[in-house]
Amino acid sequence: MKNFAYLLGLFVVILAFVSFDLFTQNKQLERSVFAAQTRDLSAATEKLSTLHTTVEQSLLFQDEKALNNELDSIWRMSSDLRKSVANLPLQAEVQNEWMRYLGKIGDNAKQAAATGDYENWREKMNTVASNLHAFAEEWNVATVAFYENDGDFKKWTTNHTTDLNESPFMNVSKQLKSYNETDFPLTASESDFEKKRDLQHIKDEKITKNEAMQKFKNFFPKIDDALVTVTKSSDDAPYPFYHIQFVHGSKIGYADITENGGHLLSFLLERPVKKNALSHVEILNTAQSFMKKVGYTDVQLSESRENHEAWHFVFTRVYGEDGALVYPDSIQVKVAKDNAEILGVNAMEYIQEEKIAKQGEVPINWEQFFSEHVTVQDMQKIYTTNANLQLRKCYEVIAKLDNQAQDTYRIVIDAESHEVIKNERLH
Helix, strand or coil: CHHHHHHHHHHHHHHHHHHHHHHHHHHHHHHHHHHHHHHHHHHHHHHHHHHHHHHHHHCCCCCHHHHHHHHHHHHHHHHHHHHHHHCCCCCHHHHHHHHHHHHHHHHHHHHHHHHCCHHHHHHHHHHHHHHHHHHHHHHHHHHHHHHHHCCCHHHHHHHCCCCHHHCCCHHHHHHHHHHHHHHCCCCHHHHHHHHHHHCCCCCCCECCHHHHHHHHHHHCHHHCCCEEEEEECCCCCCCCEEEEEEEECCEEEEEEEECECCCEEEEEEECCCCCCCCCHHHHHHHHHHHHHHCCCCCEEEEEEEECCCEEEEEEEEEECCCCEEEEEEEEEEEEECCCCCEEEEECHHHHHCCCCCCCCCCCCCHHHHCCCCEEEEEEEEEEEECCCCCEEEEEEEEEEECCCCCCEEEEEEECCCCCEEEEEEEC
């Protein structure tokens, strides 16, 4: 009996130590997650203020060179801010409105620089600058409220996206919807461009929340035992999807899966990445295998780049007998260098799927089209949007200029009208 009591006491002591250790680990994770949220929110607040200042500065200039410098800065800042927003612990509705509004600012800056239509830019940006100022103030208020009230890790993992009315970013969301409609009214071509976002072409049967969870576990088996919360998109979302948030050890992230058919829209995983790196071939093979696993088989690698932590790949839909790449139908994949784990996926554009109208094609004699100092190194057929957001079949040419620097250019030419849509020097 004494031995039994001794063993029972020992078991209780061991259990207490284990419980305390798990409690300590969870608290450390809570602090790490909240620190990351705080850092990202602070960075977004600062970037929003900088973007507002730069938009206002662009209204100062009449000189084309000076104005184009500001327009280029606006395009880069809006793109950088969109990346920050993608990492914030916000409701899906807020993030979608955020991304759309910032994207419109960047697209308008880029288009104004390309077309020289500066008057239209100034007319729009007078209103946008004023709205950005009000928006920045509301964002600051919401950020302070988040620091004061949303530092509860359990609340974030269970309730953070369930009810927009409980969020400190409620007023931000209302402003975003209003500004998107008033600041950037749709033109006819843009209206056609936006219609595809309803994803009406997806005729697949609807899946349940449990089926969405099973899809998630099949796609990402390494984190199938994570702490997971699943919420449904709002009734006014452009298309219904399941938003899955997860915490798995030092890993946190989310996945969005369409209700119709269970297609993977997006995925993000944040974790520390070790310094050791696998080969580019191993990592690319993993990305290509993942594309097949999730059912995206009609794509081809069109771009790859790296940083110190990961490889970023772009897979683009292949269309037609001539194998033309439909650039607006692309998937971005981020793969860790240390173990080839999938860290991020964005299949939104691919899922939206462009409707391609029949277009003519007129061959080009490159020796007559380019000067004698230019050598065409490669050419492929693609589909891309022009300045009017019309999807056009084009020739994408990689050409080298015979000068002292031996510069290489990427030139996109309309296959029917032979209009130069894009001309950029490659680094």
